Amino acid sequence: MKVKQFYLFLLMVAFTTIIVACSGSNGASTPEEGSSGSTEGTSDSDEDVIEVGILHSLSGTMAISETSVHDAELLAINEINENGGVLGKQIKPVIEDGASDWPTFAEKAKKLLQQDKVATIFGGWTSASRKAMLPVVEESNGLLWYPVQYEGMESSPNIFYTGAAPNQQIVPAVDWLLENRGTKFYLLGSDYVFPRTANAAIKAQLEDAGADLVGEEYTPLGHTDYNTVIAKIKSEKPDVIFNTLNGDSNVAFFKQLKDAGITSEDITVLSVSVAEEEVRGIGADAIAGHLTSWNYYQTTETPENSEFVAAYKAAYGEDRVTADPIEAGYFGVYLWAAAVEKAGTTDVDAVKEAAKELEFQAPGGLVKVDGENQHVYKTVRIGEVQGDGQIKELWNSGEPVKPDPFLKGFDWASGLAESLGQ
Amino acid sequence: MGKIMNQSIFNKKNLLLLGFIVLLIAPLFLTDFRLNLLGKYLAFAILVIGLDLLWGYTGVLSLGHGIFFGIGAYAMGMYLKLEASGTTKLPDFMAWSGVQELPFIWVPFQNPILAIILGIFIPLMIALLLGLLTFRNRINGVYFTILSQALVVVVVTLFVGQQGLTGGTNGLTSFNTIFGFSLASTTTQTVIYLITAAVLAIVYFASKVLINGRLGQVLIGIRDGENRLRFLGYDPAIFKTFIYALSAGIAGLAGMLFVLQVGIISPTMMGIIPSIEMVLWVALGGRGTLIGPVIGAILVNWAKTSFSESYPDIWLYFLGLMFVIVVVFLPDGLMGLFKKFQKRWSGLHDKQPDSARVEKNYS
Numbered sequence: 001m002k003v004k005q006f007y008l009f010l011l012m013v014a015f016t017t018i019i020v021a022c023s024g025s026n027g028a029s030t031p032e033e034g035s036s037g038s039t040e041g042t043s044d045s046d047e048d049v050i051e052v053g054i055l056h057s058l059s060g061t062m063a064i065s066e067t068s069v070h071d072a073e074l075l076a077i078n079e080i081n082e083n084g085g086v087l088g089k090q091i092k093p094v095i096e097d098g099a100s101d102w103p104t105f106a107e108k109a110k111k112l113l114q115q116d117k118v119a120t121i122f123g124g125w126t127s128a129s130r131k132a133m134l135p136v137v138e139e140s141n142g143l144l145w146y147p148v149q150y151e152g153m154e155s156s157p158n159i160f161y162t163g164a165a166p167n168q169q170i171v172p173a174v175d176w177l178l179e180n181r182g183t184k185f186y187l188l189g190s191d192y193v194f195p196r197t198a199n200a201a202i203k204a205q206l207e208d209a210g211a212d213l214v215g216e217e218y219t220p221l222g223h224t225d226y227n228t229v230i231a232k233i234k235s236e237k238p239d240v241i242f243n244t245l246n247g248d249s250n251v252a253f254f255k256q257l258k259d260a261g262i263t264s265e266d267i268t269v270l271s272v273s274v275a276e277e278e279v280r281g282i283g284a285d286a287i288a289g290h291l292t293s294w295n296y297y298q299t300t301e302t303p304e305n306s307e308f309v310a311a312y313k314a315a316y317g318e319d320r321v322t323a324d325p326i327e328a329g330y331f332g333v334y335l336w337a338a339a340v341e342k343a344g345t346t347d348v349d350a351v352k353e354a355a356k357e358l359e360f361q362a363p364g365g366l367v368k369v370d371g372e373n374q375h376v377y378k379t380v381r382i383g384e385v386q387g388d389g390q391i392k393e394l395w396n397s398g399e400p401v402k403p404d405p406f407l408k409g410f411d412w413a414s415g416l417a418e419s420l421g422q
Numbered sequence: 423m424g425k426i427m428n429q430s431i432f433n434k435k436n437l438l439l440l441g442f443i444v445l446l447i448a449p450l451f452l453t454d455f456r457l458n459l460l461g462k463y464l465a466f467a468i469l470v471i472g473l474d475l476l477w478g479y480t481g482v483l484s485l486g487h488g489i490f491f492g493i494g495a496y497a498m499g500m501y502l503k504l505e506a507s508g509t510t511k512l513p514d515f516m517a518w519s520g521v522q523e524l525p526f527i528w529v530p531f532q533n534p535i536l537a538i539i540l541g542i543f544i545p546l547m548i549a550l551l552l553g554l555l556t557f558r559n560r561i562n563g564v565y566f567t568i569l570s571q572a573l574v575v576v577v578v579t580l581f582v583g584q585q586g587l588t589g590g591t592n593g594l595t596s597f598n599t600i601f602g603f604s605l606a607s608t609t610t611q612t613v614i615y616l617i618t619a620a621v622l623a624i625v626y627f628a629s630k631v632l633i634n635g636r637l638g639q640v641l642i643g644i645r646d647g648e649n650r651l652r653f654l655g656y657d658p659a660i661f662k663t664f665i666y667a668l669s670a671g672i673a674g675l676a677g678m679l680f681v682l683q684v685g686i687i688s689p690t691m692m693g694i695i696p697s698i699e700m701v702l703w704v705a706l707g708g709r710g711t712l713i714g715p716v717i718g719a720i721l722v723n724w725a726k727t728s729f730s731e732s733y734p735d736i737w738l739y740f741l742g743l744m745f746v747i748v749v750v751f752l753p754d755g756l757m758g759l760f761k762k763f764q765k766r767w768s769g770l771h772d773k774q775p776d777s778a779r780v781e782k783n784y785s
Contacts, residue, residue, distance in 0.1 A: 047639040055563070058734055058735055059737075059738050095728050095734045096730070096731065096734055097735075097737065099730070101690055101691075102593060102595075102686060102688045102692075103684050103686050103687075103688070103690075103691055104730075105686070106595070106685060106686050107459070107462075107685060107727075108730075110455060110458070111455060111731065114453075114454065114455045115455050115456075126591075127591075127592060128591045128592040128593065128688060128690075130598070131592045131593075131595050131686075132592075132593075132595055132686045132688070134596060135595055135596045135686075136685070139606045153514075191582055191583055191590075192585075192590055192591035193515075193585060193591055193592050194590075195588045196519065196585050196590065197519070200519075200520060218583075219488075220579065220582070221591075269431065420754065
């Protein structure tokens with residue numbers, strides 16, 4: 001009986017401690033800067049601080065990808081703070097966890113904008129998370145910087161898209177493949193919005209070019225058995241596999257493709273969701289020789305990039321690699337800071353106005369904000385994975401390409417864009 | 423005097439009334455954002471009442487209530503999406519999925535009343551059908567649980583795969599108005615919150631009446647000795663199917679209230695993990711008590727929010743710790759703890775000479 005009472009007491013103590021310690025809504029926040037949800041209403045009392053929200057998945061399936069972007073954004077904030085901050089104020093990040101769950105992204109975005117009244121949010125990875133945050137930022141007239149390439153067909157007045165639009169990644173990749181690798185295409189993707197929408201555009205493009213589509217396959221997210229797909233690929237003998245698989249599936253697919261005896265000599269696989277980070281997970285030997293399409297590689301030769309890579313490794317470890325979304329998250333913070341400096345205020349409408357046609361020397365080369373659709377001009381780069389896990393650039397567009405999220409500039413896409421009523 | 427105090431403190435009716443009054447006046451002291459969150463927790467609380475009827479009282483464990491919740495939410499979401507798109511245009515995701523005209527299954531959802539009815543009716547019918555097929559064939563216990571889980575996989579795969587019909591992984595979001603009222607306005611949100619609180623109260627009391635009646639006795643009979651009941655001439659399959667369908671309908675209702683306040687529904691909300699989480703809320707609050715699961719749902723979700731806001735890096739560990747503590751030390755959930763205290767408190771006062779009788783426990 002005594003033992004039972006003791007446990008009961010212990011339990012109560014534990015519960016009370018946890019609940020008291022964690023009730024962020026009561027204003028109890030941890031002293032460690034940057035790692036805690038902010039207290040309510042402090043943004044007004046602290047005159048020399050500008051609060052910004054960082055909203056990525058720190059837990060769940062997307063954490064492995066999003067944590068790196070989160071790290072890069074914190075790095076940019078720290079660098080800006082060391083150089084005197086913005087408008088003479090320090091930037092204070094308010095970090096929230098989207099937990100790979102779309103309604104959570106909506107909830108946390110609402111919290112950041114309505115409760116913490118942050119000046120802007122940097123966040124999101126999956127299209128679904130962006131779609132979840134979109135109505136929230138529009139409703140409270142907030143600002144979101146979204147750092148990942150996506151399927152296009154969107155242009156929210158409250159979102160800046162620092163990743164690639166389809167015409168800055170997918171369309172030029174298909175053109176390049178048609179010219180250099182052959183005309184028999186096989187489309188393979190995870191079963192969600194990005195691959196399906198991207199492939200709809202690719203199919204229109206292939207038809208226009210008179211190329212052959214020999215297969216189209218979607219597997220559930222997290223799928224790991226590709227033997228049937230590979231058997232189909234073997235019988236169809238495509239020149240090119242256009243790969244829009246996401247996450248773990250890539251590991252299984254490339255390993256099984258190699259085991260099946262198909263090398264990059266036989267069939268080229270071009271991936272649009274595999275960057276340096278993912279290459280580490282797949283294993284460089286399994287994917288070496290295959291291609292990727294992005295706007296930035298760790299090997300991209302600009303003075304800004306060598307500084308960026310060095311700073312990133314110094315902050316987070318020598319074994320870390322940089323990749324396209326990491327770079328896009330990083331320069332997104334700089335673009336916002338530059339727009340705030342130019343506007344002289346953090347007011348959303350003023351910042352949006354100031355951001356128009358704003359230019360910045362990002363690690364991946366010059367980027368420029370498109371005043372109309374709030375995407376950025378970026379240089380397209382097609383690269384080949386090397387044995388050491390790095391990606392060697394084979395071709396680039398020479399100059400930053402104007403973003404065209406609705407593919408208005410392409411005749412073959414007229415059906416796609418028109419159906420949106422744009 | 424002490425005795426009266428003592429009785430009124432642990433009088434469940436008074437406590438319930440107090441709780442409900444607190445919920446009703448919450449809009450006065452909570453910020454819009456927090457009220458919105460509380461509304462979400464209450465939607466979950468409605469759901470767990472149904473789940474408790476099924477698991478706590480009838481002893482049928484379903485790990486697939488996420489889909490009933492989700493279907494209800496989608497029904498409401500479809501109406502909201504159509505209203506947001508206007509009469510002439512298709513919902514945005516259909517356009518970019520290559521759908522040319524409104525699919526026929528979307529047509530009924532143009533009417534809000536019909537959408538609300540279908541949001542309850544569709545989950546109810548699915549559960550009825552599944553219940554008839556399984557319970558009649560005496561598929562019980564763990565086999566039913568596995569089946570309910572399989573249903574989740576099937577439905578989620580279907581929803582993700584049919585992007586043109588359901589919005590795929592993105593789900594449905596970007597809503598504007600309901601019955602012409604802006605969803606973004608504070609007044610609308612407060613009204614929706616109050617409706618949620620009222621629905622919670624209605625569902626709670628209706629379930630209480632159901633459980634205290636003769637049907638409740640049969641249900642508990644099924645839970646504790648199904649074969650005996652069968653020998654007495656009852657057909658457990660009918661009762662189980664009924665309560666399964668009822669809980670699915672309640673889940674659909676909760677889903678509709680959820681989507682109104684959260685503004686998004688996607689297949690992640692109906693998957694395996696949320697379905698299991700819902701059962702955890704019931705276990706944590708105390709199964710077979712009705713009020714326990716309600717408290718469990720509100721408490722766990724509140725803890726989830728506040729842990730994750732305070733410790734975004736490690737909040738999941740806190741949550742896990744909480745589950746472990748409750749399961750290990752409180753097998754009867756929080757209500758078990760409450761009863762223990764009640765007993766001890768009453769016992770303390772019992773020793774005093776003047777307190778002859780202690781107020782009877784309601785459950």
